[in-house]
Amino acid sequence: MAASGRGLRRALRASPLPAWRQAHLGARGNLKPEYDAVVIGAGHNGLVAAAYLQRLGVNTVVFERRHVIGGAAVTEEIIPGFKFSRASYLLSLLRPQIYTDLELKKHGLKLHLRNPHSFTPMWEEGTEGKVPRSLLLGTDMAENQKQIAQFSQKDAQASPWEPSFPSITRSLRHPLPRYVLLHHVMGSLEGMPGAWGYVQGGMGAISDAIANSATAHGANIFTEKTVAKVQVSSGGCVQGVVLQDGTEVRSKVVLSNASPQITFLKLTPQEWLPEEFVGRISQLDTQSPVTKINVAVDKLPNFLAAPNAPGDQPLPHHQCSIHLNCEDTCLLHQAFEDAMDGLHSHRPIIEFCIPSSLDPTLAPPGCHVVSLFTQYTPYTLAGGKGWEEQEKNAYADKVFDCIEAYAPGFKGSVVGRDILTPPDLERIFGLPGGNIFHCAMSLDQLYFARPLPLHSSYRSPVPGLYLCGSGAHPGGGVMGAAGRNAAHVVFGDLKSM
Structure with missing residues (x-):
């Protein structure tokens, strides 16, 4: 290729x-x-x-x-x-x-700069051929309220500042420490408060x-x-x-x-x-539950909740932070419990970004780079076992299986991957505990x-x-x-x- x-x-x-x-x-x-x-x-x-x-x-x-x-x-x-x-x-x-x-x-x-900034497709069974619901949030408050109304009329009718945290997105921030949330939203780019973007x-x-x-x-x-x-x-x-x-x-x-x-x-x-x-x-407390997976793909991911356009050109939701396996707090809690037992999460929380959707210099024509920020993964597996290649690949396969449920064909598009568990992040980048x-x-x-x-x-x-x-x-x-x-x-x- x-x-x-x-x-x-x-x-x-x-x-x-x-x-x-x-x-x-x-x-x-x-x-x-x-x-x-x-x-x-x-x-x-x-x-x-x-x-x-x-x-x-x-x-x-x-x-x-x-x-x-x-x-x-x-x-x-x-x-x-x-x-x-x-x-x-x-x-x-x-x-x-x-x-x-x-x-x-x-x-x-x-x-x-990214706008919209957040896309959360739902994994819904029994929709009788209907496109699954999704939540797409950006800077347009009126459009945000329409999106939120699919899940909660009460949240949609709240004041303009409150819909940023409807029930569906609140789950993404549990059990995230409150200060860390503040730390992540206090920035700005080119005069736009709270904006996040990709660096060319x-x-x-x-x-x-x-x-x-x-x-x-x-x-x-x-x-x-x-x-x-x-x-x-x-x-x-x-x-x-x-x-x-x-x-x-x-x-x-x-x-x-x-x-x-x-x-x-x-x-x-x-x-x-x-x-x-x-x-x-x-x-010092250095615990971290994050495994970063970098993926090269030969076509744009095609989400059931937002099918690709003809010609496979990036759509607005492709430039967002895409959140998977976070439909409710029970999923997040179970993922956390798995890690506390020394296991990688069976349905890990996935933040999925496609920077090449806005910056084509990162990949060959028609191809893309995908960033997966996933959790929870313990530093040491149950029984004191380390992250050997077999365990790393098993976890990445589980992550890819989850993505496949939201975007069929993803696994077949993978050209290569780079799996960075907490010990890898520590060894390569000098990050204690990852x-x-x-x-x-x-x-x-x-x-x-x-x-x-x-x-x-x-x-x-x-x-x-x-x-x-x-x-x-x-x-x-x-x-x-x-x-x-x-x-x-x-x-x-x-x-x-």
Whole structure:
């Protein structure tokens, strides 16, 4: 098929390098022995911190252990011809100030806003040939009320702001913590509150734009450079890092975009950390029930509740977040109970996105990339069993069986898939327990208590060592706030040295 064509591969190889990579090659990748600041990890927060520090005149270098930048905000071509937002897959929370300050539009960031934004097809038996019902919600309140009236006249007649949470969509948010719901709806895109969208070229393109901004002002970014240890002087202050190959790089400060657990339990010499601090970091709640599955398909999914148009062109519902197996809270509760018993859910909750419906650059003509955010899956299976390939494939097959019930023909359209269980997300992206927020967004791990009480200022017990990632305030999501805030704290401390 088209995805394996020689010409396509040649075109992909010839695609232009991002500006930050060209800047790196132009400088011949020369690593200096000393910088003002070292950033560990080129996740989006680390890149934001580097961009702000460099703009403020702080000579900054970023070290990334993987071959690509972006952390969880990354685009990877796992299957030839198909570009996946392999971990994070939607944008909304990026702070407008960062978008403006770092001139991300100038540095290549392009967005595709979604409207409508939510599609929930029903799995209904015994409809006597009728098309199953579905719920399609967007920015048109009158149309939303018509949609909601299929299920509840009371909800449809409520005030304009209330129909966003009718009984059918309330089930999607149970048992989701209330703050996490707020965290997900507090963003905006291009002045539209609560809007979510796709990044053209995948989520790695936002990381490239931030990196382009950083290198345009002189920052250095190195991939495949693993930091093995934070160097601490005999006086107990940071003096740089040691790379895995033994190279020592001196610096006045070190900012870690890694999780608090990796930063303080693996990279920092333990003799310089209070015993109580180490104990509490080791006890942070990192549980996560999510398995991400990236799928390449050779045709557009065709839902029973909203059949495809002639020519198989994307329809409005294809650009939405599509929610499956969430018709009522009983389904969600049972899926959760399965995971508590060490099993993957028999009818997992599925958030289904097709970013190529708005961004055709992600897949060959007529083909699509599908992102499946699924739950619940335990980190360890019953009996202490790990996620071997057999178990991973069995779970993915179950997910695909569920999708097939809503969209017959889906399984036959699959070209390839990439299954990321919680241990995979931990191993590949450095997410403890597979948690996309580094540690849970619960009340005891938020605000002044993130990651720990008395340690929410981005500073650590070791002078000169700072956190700048999702494990710091205000938490996870492709927001950039932790990176920006940490950079300003660091800059203030450097001025007072």
